[in-house]
Amino acid sequence: MIAAIDAGNSRIKWGVRDGASWREQGNLPTEDVDRLADAANLWANATDVVACCVAGPAVEAAIEAAAAAFGRRLRWVRSTAAAHGVRNGYERPERLGADRWAAMIGARGMTLDACLVVCAGTATTVDWLDAAGDFRGGLILPGVRLMCAALARNTAQLPVAEGEYRGEPRNTMDAIISGCLHAQAGAIERMYARAASEGAVRCLMTGGAAYRIAPCLGIPYTMEEMLVLDGLLRCVS
Numbered sequence: 001m002i003a004a005i006d007a008g009n010s011r012i013k014w015g016v017r018d019g020a021s022w023r024e025q026g027n028l029p030t031e032d033v034d035r036l037a038d039a040a041n042l043w044a045n046a047t048d049v050v051a052c053c054v055a056g057p058a059v060e061a062a063i064e065a066a067a068a069a070f071g072r073r074l075r076w077v078r079s080t081a082a083a084h085g086v087r088n089g090y091e092r093p094e095r096l097g098a099d100r101w102a103a104m105i106g107a108r109g110m111t112l113d114a115c116l117v118v119c120a121g122t123a124t125t126v127d128w129l130d131a132a133g134d135f136r137g138g139l140i141l142p143g144v145r146l147m148c149a150a151l152a153r154n155t156a157q158l159p160v161a162e163g164e165y166r167g168e169p170r171n172t173m174d175a176i177i178s179g180c181l182h183a184q185a186g187a188i189e190r191m192y193a194r195a196a197s198e199g200a201v202r203c204l205m206t207g208g209a210a211y212r213i214a215p216c217l218g219i220p221y222t223m224e225e226m227l228v229l230d231g232l233l234r235c236v237s
Contacts, residue, residue, distance in 0.1 A: 003072070004017065011208065014026055022226060046072060051075075052232060089134055103119050106229075118206070144180050147180040148176055185213060189218060
């Protein structure tokens with residue numbers, strides 16, 4: 001069995017894979033990284049640990065300590081020029097977020113079709129992987145919560161919104177939530193249209209905010225909750 005860990009800016013997600021299925025899954029806030037050693041009890045039966053991290057050196061160090069406490073070998077996934085059927089088109093391949101890289105490798109393992117890989121978390125990333133396995137480029141925009149927080153922080157009259165998505169919003173709370181979700185959906189749909197101009201493309205969505213954004217989309221999509229972790233496992237298979 002192998003434990004896979006995706007350490008993001010807001011949450012650390014993990015799963016333990018045994019053959020074709022995930023046996024254990026969990027997450028905790030990244031700010032509580034010191035509790036990771038307790039959660040690592042769930043990895044006790046794993047022989048190896050593979051991880052990616054975009055949350056900084058302190059979080060990486062905590063993951064290394066948790067793996068070492070159980071005597072498990074830890075392998076980090078970093079972005080490279082090419083791996084597992086994906087070629088990295090970034091101007092500086094090593095600067096691509098490791099979670100985005102893992103998500104595209106996970107997508108390539110699921111299908112050889114062109115894909116739009118959407119990771120919706122603290123930030124939303126929208127990455128185009130063509131049918132040849134070339135990463136053609138991607139978008140980074142503030143996630144839904146960040147957009148809402150920015151409005152509350154930088155305006156005198158707008159609150160932290162706790163509204164709902166409405167097709168025709170008629171109060172401030174719903175207007176903020178609906179506006180932020182439309183902005184997310186619009187960015188995804190525009191990138192999808194660009195990719196689709198070259199042929200059929202699939203949209204794969206993952207991340208904690210994906211379920212809020214997806215109903216607003218006017219394009220077909222598939223939810224892949226474990227996409228990053230699937231990619232991490234593929235990196236060491």
